[in-house]
Amino acid sequence: xxxxxxxxxxxxxxxxxxxxxxxxxxxxxxxxxxxxxxxxxxxxxxxxxxxxxxxxxxxxxxxxxxxxxxxxxxxxxxxxxxxxxxxxxxxxxxxxxxxxxxxxxxxxxxxxxxxxxxxxxxxxxxxxxxxxxxxxxxxxxxxxxxxxxxxxxxxxxxxxxxxxxxxxxxxxxxxxxxxxxxxxxxxxxxxxxxxxxxxxxxxxxxxxxxxxxxxxxxxxxxxxxxxxxxxxxxxxxxxxxxxxxxxxxxxxxxxxxxxxxxxxxxxxxxxxxxxxxxxxxxxxxxxxxxxxxxxxxxxxxxxxxxxxxxxxxxxxxxxxxxxxxxxxxxxxxxxxxxxxxxxxxxxxxxxxxxxxxxxxxxxxxxxxxxxxxxxxxxxxxxxx
Numbered sequence: 001x002x003x004x005x006x007x008x009x010x011x012x013x014x015x016x017x018x019x020x021x022x023x024x025x026x027x028x029x030x031x032x033x034x035x036x037x038x039x040x041x042x043x044x045x046x047x048x049x050x051x052x053x054x055x056x057x058x059x060x061x062x063x064x065x066x067x068x069x070x071x072x073x074x075x076x077x078x079x080x081x082x083x084x085x086x087x088x089x090x091x092x093x094x095x096x097x098x099x100x101x102x103x104x105x106x107x108x109x110x111x112x113x114x115x116x117x118x119x120x121x122x123x124x125x126x127x128x129x130x131x132x133x134x135x136x137x138x139x140x141x142x143x144x145x146x147x148x149x150x151x152x153x154x155x156x157x158x159x160x161x162x163x164x165x166x167x168x169x170x171x172x173x174x175x176x177x178x179x180x181x182x183x184x185x186x187x188x189x190x191x192x193x194x195x196x197x198x199x200x201x202x203x204x205x206x207x208x209x210x211x212x213x214x215x216x217x218x219x220x221x222x223x224x225x226x227x228x229x230x231x232x233x234x235x236x237x238x239x240x241x242x243x244x245x246x247x248x249x250x251x252x253x254x255x256x257x258x259x260x261x262x263x264x265x266x267x268x269x270x271x272x273x274x275x276x277x278x279x280x281x282x283x284x285x286x287x288x289x290x291x292x293x294x295x296x297x298x299x300x301x302x303x304x305x306x307x308x309x310x311x312x313x314x315x316x317x318x319x320x321x322x323x324x325x326x327x328x329x330x331x332x333x334x335x336x337x338x339x340x341x342x343x344x345x346x347x348x349x350x351x352x353x354x355x356x357x358x359x360x361x362x363x364x365x366x367x368x369x370x371x372x373x374x375x376x377x378x379x380x381x382x383x384x
Contacts, residue, residue: 180308184239199224242305245313328375352376
């Protein structure tokens with residue numbers, strides 16, 4: 001309605017092809033311009049000139065406003081009802097498309113959020129798995145390190161024990177005694193096996209029938225046991241002497257070997273006598289090899305016993321010297337603290353206490369006390 005009204009007004013006012021002159025002609029006042037502009041006409045009619053000027057001014061202003069409004073482009077861009085409906089349809093379509101776009105954006109944001117959540121969950125699972133694996137690896141390496149540390153400590157303790165055994169005189173003495181005892185027992189057991197074999201051979205020689213009611217069947221074993229026990233006693237005596245650090249020499253050694261040789265010859269004669277009589281070489285080997293091996297074992301045992309005795313004697317002497325040195329150092333400290341006093345019987349340059357004082361103080365024997373006293377006096381003498 002507004003567009004049609006504006007159109008009719010524009011047509012009545014001249015429209016695009018109209019002009020202010022045509023508009024003025026269409027007004028009610030259509031007096032000739034020549035009469036209006038003539039001052040005499042106004043005077044003749046009795047009209048006030050100022051009113052005429054005012055009216056003309058109003059008309060000029062209206063004409064200017066009309067010309068300005070008619071030249072405005074908005075006058076030609078107004079919409080009719082059909083165009084308004086079409087614009088409404090366009091706006092409706094735009095709103096529908098905007099709704100579809102917002103729906104798509106919402107779905108996209110939802111999918112993106114779900115993907116983000118899934119990625120975060122996968123990342124969290126990976127981190128958890130990595131932490132689990134890392135913790136397992138760390139625990140495994142920690143346990144390995146602990147085992148290595150424990151193994152190192154165990155080997156260190158072993159090394160310390162070995163060092164103590166190698167450097168400590170008492171430990172070396174103990175190790176030597178243990179080794180000597182084991183070897184002595186082993187050789188005695190081997191010798192016992194050889195003599196047992198010799199005993200059965202002698203028994204067969206004395207009683208070939210194997211009659212157990214014959215007294216010689218048992219006496220032969222008794223006689224062989226007598227020789228075996230005597231030899232083992234001699235071997236044990238040698239071993240005990242070696243453990244005490246006593247090295248036998250001179251007549252004692254020869255007397256012992258004479259007894260051993262006599263016993264071995266008696267066993268050999270009893271075992272291989274018939275074979276030697278018959279000159280049967282195979283039978284001599286079968287019956288006489290055991291006494292020969294027993295003799296070899298006796299020689300080996302004697303050599304080992306002598307070596308052990310020498311080693312133990314040296315070690316014991318070293319231990320005694322270390323013990324004397326230790327007691328002498330303790331005695332000097334005791335003298336400095338007033339716990340011991342120098343002996344009144346000391347000669348010039350001697351500062352040691354008496355042997356009785358040292359024996360009572362350390363609870364040792366008089367010979368050991370004398371050795372400690374000599375060590376103190378020797379250390380007190382000026383060197384050089």
